[in-house]
Amino acid sequence: MAAIGLETLKQKAIAMYDILVKAYGERPLKPPRRTPMVELIMTILSQRTTAANEKQAFDQMWARYGSWEAIRDADVNELTSLIAPSNYAESKAPHIKATLARIIEERGEASIDFLEDTNAEEGLIWLMSLPGVGIKTASLVLLFNFSKSVMPVDTHVHRVSQRTGLIPLKMTAEKAHVALLEILPAEPHILFNFHVSCLRHGQQICTFAAPKCPKCPIKHLCDYYRRVYIPKI
Ligand code: SF4
Numbered sequence: 001m002a003a004i005g006l007e008t009l010k011q012k013a014i015a016m017y018d019i020l021v022k023a024y025g026e027r028p029l030k031p032p033r034r035t036p037m038v039e040l041i042m043t044i045l046s047q048r049t050t051a052a053n054e055k056q057a058f059d060q061m062w063a064r065y066g067s068w069e070a071i072r073d074a075d076v077n078e079l080t081s082l083i084a085p086s087n088y089a090e091s092k093a094p095h096i097k098a099t100l101a102r103i104i105e106e107r108g109e110a111s112i113d114f115l116e117d118t119n120a121e122e123g124l125i126w127l128m129s130l131p132g133v134g135i136k137t138a139s140l141v142l143l144f145n146f147s148k149s150v151m152p153v154d155t156h157v158h159r160v161s162q163r164t165g166l167i168p169l170k171m172t173a174e175k176a177h178v179a180l181l182e183i184l185p186a187e188p189h190i191l192f193n194f195h196v197s198c199l200r201h202g203q204q205i206c207t208f209a210a211p212k213c214p215k216c217p218i219k220h221l222c223d224y225y226r227r228v229y230i231p232k233i
């Protein structure tokens with residue numbers, strides 16, 4: 001990004017942050033909503049899946065096995081059936097087993113608490129080396145559980161960032177993890193609240209099929225509103 005453009009984007013990002021946090025509420029980053037291991041495995045289950053189905057898949061899996069070691073040793077077909085409420089269960093089941101096997105073998109226990117003492121880059125590299133773990137899952141675990149300065153980009157954060165012009169329209173979600181970090185303050189509390197409020201905004205107002213632009217509190221900052229919505233009315 002050019003230097004002048006970057007400063008403008010930083011101002012826009014913080015203006016959006018202030019408005020969205022007022023609209024959707026500011027939340028504490030701590031305590032984490034889940035333990036790191038539960039966050040990691042539930043986030044794998046959440047990929048391309050609703051929150052309700054993610055929870056049902058996890059609850060069925062945990063009710064049957066009751067420990068990470070038992071899930072590691074589970075029959076893959078049985079595990080696939082149990083997590084079937086989650087989409088792509090047939091690929092997630094072997095990924096979960098392999099991820100647990102790797103963690104237990106490498107760390108000597110079913111724990112990733114050591115990430116507390118790594119920096120964000122080391123943590124991302126390690127987590128993304130696990131089967132089934134991409135940059136979004138790794139970033140969620142590092143921000144939500146270890147307060148690292150990373151920016152998880154889910155489909156809502158991606159869409160809101162594209163439409164408002166924080167990132168180019170054609171930028172992938174993977175690249176947006178890095179681009180948004182360049183324009184947001186490297187403060188975990190702000191990154192967390194930016195993520196959560198963009199997610200809420202994408203679910204409630206800036207929806208995929210029909211964004212409710214007239215109701216939007218950040219429309220004066222939005223490229224889509226100026227270039228697409230206004231010319232149509
Ligand atoms: S003005 Fe419309 S497109 Fe822009 S952020 Fe708001 S809802 Fe989304």
